[in-house]
Amino acid sequence: MTVSIRPSTPQxxxxxxxxxxxxxxxxxxxxxxxxNEAMLADALFATPPAAEALIAERDGVAVGFALFFHNFSTWTGKRGIYLEDLYVTPAARGSGAGKALLAHLAGIALDRGCARFEWSVLDWNTPAIDFYRSVGAAAMDEWTVQRVTGDALVRLAGRG
Structure with a gap:
Protein backbone atom coordinates (compact mmCIF):
# COMPACT_ATOMS: atom_id res chain seq x y z
CA MET A 1 0.00 0.00 0.00
CA THR A 2 2.34 2.67 -1.27
CA VAL A 3 1.33 6.33 -1.35
CA SER A 4 2.27 8.21 -4.51
CA ILE A 5 1.97 11.90 -5.29
CA ARG A 6 1.23 13.32 -8.72
CA PRO A 7 0.18 16.66 -10.23
CA SER A 8 -3.56 17.00 -10.72
CA THR A 9 -5.14 16.82 -14.17
CA PRO A 10 -8.38 18.37 -15.43
CA GLN A 11 -10.04 14.99 -14.84
CA ASN A 36 -17.63 24.18 -8.57
CA GLU A 37 -15.71 21.91 -10.95
CA ALA A 38 -15.58 24.51 -13.72
CA MET A 39 -14.17 27.14 -11.33
CA LEU A 40 -11.50 24.71 -10.13
CA ALA A 41 -10.62 23.72 -13.69
CA ASP A 42 -10.23 27.37 -14.65
CA ALA A 43 -8.11 28.17 -11.58
CA LEU A 44 -5.86 25.12 -11.91
CA PHE A 45 -5.48 24.83 -15.68
CA ALA A 46 -5.76 28.36 -17.09
CA THR A 47 -2.68 30.05 -18.50
CA PRO A 48 -1.25 31.08 -16.13
CA PRO A 49 -2.89 28.99 -13.41
CA ALA A 50 -4.03 30.70 -10.22
CA ALA A 51 -3.09 27.64 -8.18
CA GLU A 52 -1.78 24.11 -8.49
CA ALA A 53 -2.89 20.86 -6.93
CA LEU A 54 -1.31 17.54 -6.09
CA ILE A 55 -3.15 14.26 -5.68
CA ALA A 56 -2.13 11.59 -3.18
CA GLU A 57 -2.98 8.08 -4.30
CA ARG A 58 -2.80 4.76 -2.53
CA ASP A 59 -2.99 1.74 -4.78
CA GLY A 60 -4.22 3.97 -7.62
CA VAL A 61 -7.09 5.50 -5.61
CA ALA A 62 -7.10 9.21 -4.73
CA VAL A 63 -6.94 9.57 -0.93
CA GLY A 64 -5.97 13.22 -0.54
CA PHE A 65 -4.87 16.44 -2.14
CA ALA A 66 -2.89 19.61 -1.59
CA LEU A 67 -3.76 22.89 -3.30
CA PHE A 68 -1.12 25.61 -3.32
CA PHE A 69 0.00 28.82 -4.99
CA HIS A 70 2.98 31.17 -4.94
CA ASN A 71 3.26 34.21 -2.74
CA PHE A 72 6.18 36.63 -2.46
CA SER A 73 8.29 37.91 0.41
CA THR A 74 9.76 41.37 0.05
CA TRP A 75 12.03 40.59 2.99
CA THR A 76 13.68 37.61 1.30
CA GLY A 77 13.21 38.88 -2.25
CA LYS A 78 11.94 35.43 -3.19
CA ARG A 79 8.64 33.77 -3.77
CA GLY A 80 7.22 31.16 -1.46
CA ILE A 81 4.58 28.48 -1.52
CA TYR A 82 1.32 28.94 0.35
CA LEU A 83 -0.60 25.76 1.04
CA GLU A 84 -4.30 26.62 0.82
CA ASP A 85 -5.68 23.15 1.51
CA LEU A 86 -4.29 19.83 2.64
CA TYR A 87 -6.74 16.99 3.01
CA VAL A 88 -6.49 13.24 3.47
CA THR A 89 -9.60 11.07 3.69
CA PRO A 90 -10.32 9.70 7.17
CA ALA A 91 -9.66 6.12 6.04
CA ALA A 92 -6.21 7.09 4.73
CA ARG A 93 -5.05 9.13 7.73
CA GLY A 94 -1.97 7.60 9.26
CA SER A 95 -0.96 6.05 5.92
CA GLY A 96 1.74 8.63 5.24
CA ALA A 97 -0.29 10.48 2.59
CA GLY A 98 -0.26 13.81 4.44
CA LYS A 99 3.45 13.65 5.11
CA ALA A 100 4.11 12.62 1.50
CA LEU A 101 2.12 15.62 0.24
CA LEU A 102 4.03 18.01 2.53
CA ALA A 103 7.39 16.49 1.58
CA HIS A 104 6.54 16.76 -2.12
CA LEU A 105 5.58 20.41 -1.66
CA ALA A 106 8.78 21.09 0.25
CA GLY A 107 10.68 19.63 -2.70
CA ILE A 108 8.78 21.87 -5.13
CA ALA A 109 9.60 24.88 -2.94
CA LEU A 110 13.31 24.01 -3.03
CA ASP A 111 13.29 23.25 -6.76
CA ARG A 112 11.64 26.60 -7.48
CA GLY A 113 13.99 28.60 -5.25
CA CYS A 114 11.32 29.49 -2.72
CA ALA A 115 12.33 30.93 0.63
CA ARG A 116 9.21 29.79 2.49
CA PHE A 117 6.53 27.14 2.63
CA GLU A 118 3.65 28.17 4.85
CA TRP A 119 -0.01 27.59 5.63
CA SER A 120 -2.71 28.30 8.20
CA VAL A 121 -4.45 25.88 10.53
CA LEU A 122 -7.51 26.37 12.69
CA ASP A 123 -6.51 26.82 16.32
CA TRP A 124 -8.86 24.05 17.50
CA ASN A 125 -7.51 21.46 15.03
CA THR A 126 -5.17 19.75 17.48
CA PRO A 127 -4.57 16.62 15.33
CA ALA A 128 -3.40 18.79 12.43
CA ILE A 129 -1.31 21.04 14.65
CA ASP A 130 0.37 18.03 16.24
CA PHE A 131 1.04 16.56 12.79
CA TYR A 132 2.55 19.84 11.54
CA ARG A 133 4.80 20.07 14.61
CA SER A 134 5.97 16.48 13.93
CA VAL A 135 7.29 17.52 10.50
CA GLY A 136 9.08 20.59 11.84
CA ALA A 137 6.54 23.37 11.25
CA ALA A 138 6.67 26.31 13.64
CA ALA A 139 3.69 28.43 14.67
CA MET A 140 3.75 32.10 13.73
CA ASP A 141 1.81 33.08 16.86
CA GLU A 142 2.74 36.74 16.65
CA TRP A 143 0.92 37.07 13.31
CA THR A 144 -2.85 37.13 12.83
CA VAL A 145 -4.67 36.60 9.57
CA GLN A 146 -6.71 39.55 8.33
CA ARG A 147 -9.46 39.17 5.73
CA VAL A 148 -11.85 41.45 3.87
CA THR A 149 -14.73 39.82 1.95
CA GLY A 150 -18.22 40.49 0.64
CA ASP A 151 -19.73 43.92 1.35
CA ALA A 152 -16.65 45.02 3.30
CA LEU A 153 -14.49 44.31 0.22
CA VAL A 154 -16.86 46.32 -1.97
CA ARG A 155 -16.83 49.24 0.50
CA LEU A 156 -13.03 49.15 0.84
CA ALA A 157 -12.73 49.36 -2.94
CA GLY A 158 -15.01 52.43 -2.85
CA ARG A 159 -17.61 50.69 -5.00
CA GLY A 160 -20.56 50.48 -2.68
Whole structure:
Protein backbone atom coordinates (compact mmCIF):
# COMPACT_ATOMS: atom_id res chain seq x y z
CA MET A 1 0.00 0.00 0.00
CA THR A 2 2.34 2.67 -1.27
CA VAL A 3 1.33 6.33 -1.35
CA SER A 4 2.27 8.21 -4.51
CA ILE A 5 1.97 11.90 -5.29
CA ARG A 6 1.23 13.32 -8.72
CA PRO A 7 0.18 16.66 -10.23
CA SER A 8 -3.56 17.00 -10.72
CA THR A 9 -5.14 16.82 -14.17
CA PRO A 10 -8.38 18.37 -15.43
CA GLN A 11 -10.04 14.99 -14.84
CA UNK A 12 -9.32 15.36 -11.10
CA UNK A 13 -11.50 18.44 -10.61
CA UNK A 14 -14.51 16.40 -9.43
CA UNK A 15 -12.35 14.56 -6.91
CA UNK A 16 -10.74 17.79 -5.73
CA UNK A 17 -14.15 19.39 -5.26
CA UNK A 18 -15.33 16.35 -3.28
CA UNK A 19 -12.23 16.62 -1.07
CA UNK A 20 -12.80 20.39 -0.61
CA UNK A 21 -16.36 19.68 0.53
CA UNK A 22 -15.19 16.95 2.91
CA UNK A 23 -12.59 19.35 4.31
CA UNK A 24 -15.25 22.04 4.77
CA UNK A 25 -17.38 19.53 6.69
CA UNK A 26 -14.40 18.65 8.90
CA UNK A 27 -13.68 22.35 9.50
CA UNK A 28 -17.29 22.91 10.59
CA UNK A 29 -18.22 24.99 7.52
CA UNK A 30 -20.24 22.55 5.37
CA UNK A 31 -22.14 25.29 3.54
CA UNK A 32 -19.17 27.57 2.86
CA UNK A 33 -17.96 25.97 -0.39
CA UNK A 34 -18.98 28.08 -3.37
CA UNK A 35 -16.53 26.58 -5.86
CA ASN A 36 -17.63 24.18 -8.57
CA GLU A 37 -15.71 21.91 -10.95
CA ALA A 38 -15.58 24.51 -13.72
CA MET A 39 -14.17 27.14 -11.33
CA LEU A 40 -11.50 24.71 -10.13
CA ALA A 41 -10.62 23.72 -13.69
CA ASP A 42 -10.23 27.37 -14.65
CA ALA A 43 -8.11 28.17 -11.58
CA LEU A 44 -5.86 25.12 -11.91
CA PHE A 45 -5.48 24.83 -15.68
CA ALA A 46 -5.76 28.36 -17.09
CA THR A 47 -2.68 30.05 -18.50
CA PRO A 48 -1.25 31.08 -16.13
CA PRO A 49 -2.89 28.99 -13.41
CA ALA A 50 -4.03 30.70 -10.22
CA ALA A 51 -3.09 27.64 -8.18
CA GLU A 52 -1.78 24.11 -8.49
CA ALA A 53 -2.89 20.86 -6.93
CA LEU A 54 -1.31 17.54 -6.09
CA ILE A 55 -3.15 14.26 -5.68
CA ALA A 56 -2.13 11.59 -3.18
CA GLU A 57 -2.98 8.08 -4.30
CA ARG A 58 -2.80 4.76 -2.53
CA ASP A 59 -2.99 1.74 -4.78
CA GLY A 60 -4.22 3.97 -7.62
CA VAL A 61 -7.09 5.50 -5.61
CA ALA A 62 -7.10 9.21 -4.73
CA VAL A 63 -6.94 9.57 -0.93
CA GLY A 64 -5.97 13.22 -0.54
CA PHE A 65 -4.87 16.44 -2.14
CA ALA A 66 -2.89 19.61 -1.59
CA LEU A 67 -3.76 22.89 -3.30
CA PHE A 68 -1.12 25.61 -3.32
CA PHE A 69 0.00 28.82 -4.99
CA HIS A 70 2.98 31.17 -4.94
CA ASN A 71 3.26 34.21 -2.74
CA PHE A 72 6.18 36.63 -2.46
CA SER A 73 8.29 37.91 0.41
CA THR A 74 9.76 41.37 0.05
CA TRP A 75 12.03 40.59 2.99
CA THR A 76 13.68 37.61 1.30
CA GLY A 77 13.21 38.88 -2.25
CA LYS A 78 11.94 35.43 -3.19
CA ARG A 79 8.64 33.77 -3.77
CA GLY A 80 7.22 31.16 -1.46
CA ILE A 81 4.58 28.48 -1.52
CA TYR A 82 1.32 28.94 0.35
CA LEU A 83 -0.60 25.76 1.04
CA GLU A 84 -4.30 26.62 0.82
CA ASP A 85 -5.68 23.15 1.51
CA LEU A 86 -4.29 19.83 2.64
CA TYR A 87 -6.74 16.99 3.01
CA VAL A 88 -6.49 13.24 3.47
CA THR A 89 -9.60 11.07 3.69
CA PRO A 90 -10.32 9.70 7.17
CA ALA A 91 -9.66 6.12 6.04
CA ALA A 92 -6.21 7.09 4.73
CA ARG A 93 -5.05 9.13 7.73
CA GLY A 94 -1.97 7.60 9.26
CA SER A 95 -0.96 6.05 5.92
CA GLY A 96 1.74 8.63 5.24
CA ALA A 97 -0.29 10.48 2.59
CA GLY A 98 -0.26 13.81 4.44
CA LYS A 99 3.45 13.65 5.11
CA ALA A 100 4.11 12.62 1.50
CA LEU A 101 2.12 15.62 0.24
CA LEU A 102 4.03 18.01 2.53
CA ALA A 103 7.39 16.49 1.58
CA HIS A 104 6.54 16.76 -2.12
CA LEU A 105 5.58 20.41 -1.66
CA ALA A 106 8.78 21.09 0.25
CA GLY A 107 10.68 19.63 -2.70
CA ILE A 108 8.78 21.87 -5.13
CA ALA A 109 9.60 24.88 -2.94
CA LEU A 110 13.31 24.01 -3.03
CA ASP A 111 13.29 23.25 -6.76
CA ARG A 112 11.64 26.60 -7.48
CA GLY A 113 13.99 28.60 -5.25
CA CYS A 114 11.32 29.49 -2.72
CA ALA A 115 12.33 30.93 0.63
CA ARG A 116 9.21 29.79 2.49
CA PHE A 117 6.53 27.14 2.63
CA GLU A 118 3.65 28.17 4.85
CA TRP A 119 -0.01 27.59 5.63
CA SER A 120 -2.71 28.30 8.20
CA VAL A 121 -4.45 25.88 10.53
CA LEU A 122 -7.51 26.37 12.69
CA ASP A 123 -6.51 26.82 16.32
CA TRP A 124 -8.86 24.05 17.50
CA ASN A 125 -7.51 21.46 15.03
CA THR A 126 -5.17 19.75 17.48
CA PRO A 127 -4.57 16.62 15.33
CA ALA A 128 -3.40 18.79 12.43
CA ILE A 129 -1.31 21.04 14.65
CA ASP A 130 0.37 18.03 16.24
CA PHE A 131 1.04 16.56 12.79
CA TYR A 132 2.55 19.84 11.54
CA ARG A 133 4.80 20.07 14.61
CA SER A 134 5.97 16.48 13.93
CA VAL A 135 7.29 17.52 10.50
CA GLY A 136 9.08 20.59 11.84
CA ALA A 137 6.54 23.37 11.25
CA ALA A 138 6.67 26.31 13.64
CA ALA A 139 3.69 28.43 14.67
CA MET A 140 3.75 32.10 13.73
CA ASP A 141 1.81 33.08 16.86
CA GLU A 142 2.74 36.74 16.65
CA TRP A 143 0.92 37.07 13.31
CA THR A 144 -2.85 37.13 12.83
CA VAL A 145 -4.67 36.60 9.57
CA GLN A 146 -6.71 39.55 8.33
CA ARG A 147 -9.46 39.17 5.73
CA VAL A 148 -11.85 41.45 3.87
CA THR A 149 -14.73 39.82 1.95
CA GLY A 150 -18.22 40.49 0.64
CA ASP A 151 -19.73 43.92 1.35
CA ALA A 152 -16.65 45.02 3.30
CA LEU A 153 -14.49 44.31 0.22
CA VAL A 154 -16.86 46.32 -1.97
CA ARG A 155 -16.83 49.24 0.50
CA LEU A 156 -13.03 49.15 0.84
CA ALA A 157 -12.73 49.36 -2.94
CA GLY A 158 -15.01 52.43 -2.85
CA ARG A 159 -17.61 50.69 -5.00
CA GLY A 160 -20.56 50.48 -2.68
Missing amino acids: DCGTILRFVRELADYEREPDAVEA
